[in-house]
Amino acid sequence: MKKFLLLIREDITNDGNTTDESFHAGIQAMTKWVEELAESGNYLGGEPLQSEGRYVSKDFILSDGPFIESKEAISGYVFIQAENINQAVSIAQSCPEVTAGNILVEVRPIIEMEDE
Numbered sequence: 492m493k494k495f496l497l498l499i500r501e502d503i504t505n506d507g508n509t510t511d512e513s514f515h516a517g518i519q520a521m522t523k524w525v526e527e528l529a530e531s532g533n534y535l536g537g538e539p540l541q542s543e544g545r546y547v548s549k550d551f552i553l554s555d556g557p558f559i560e561s562k563e564a565i566s567g568y569v570f571i572q573a574e575n576i577n578q579a580v581s582i583a584q585s586c587p588e589v590t591a592g593n594i595l596v597e598v599r600p601i602i603e604m605e606d607e
Contacts, residue, residue: 496601498596
């Protein structure tokens with residue numbers, strides 16, 4: 492099995508436009524999805540992320556986030572294992588918030604580093 496990182500991207504301009512009921516329904520659907528991934532053996536970990544953050548450059552310049560010019564932000568990640576990228580994409584497509592059109596998921600293979 493190969494490892495993949497699913498980066499959860501969402502429109503931060505909609506932040507605050509969601510009803511409490513819709514927000515909690517989304518959380519419940521995501522929790523159920525993660526539980527199903529764990530039961531299948533594909534789930535390795537994951538967490539939601541706060542919108543606060545910093546960008547760091549080679550000059551050690553820090554910029555506060557979220558950024559006014561940015562519409563989309565990474566709001567969380569899910570670490571999975573799958574047979575190949577096609578299966579990882581299929582897993583990402585099964586995310587209830589993806590199927591609802593609320594988020595996008597970027598699927599990134601992890602480079603396995605061999606021990607020396």
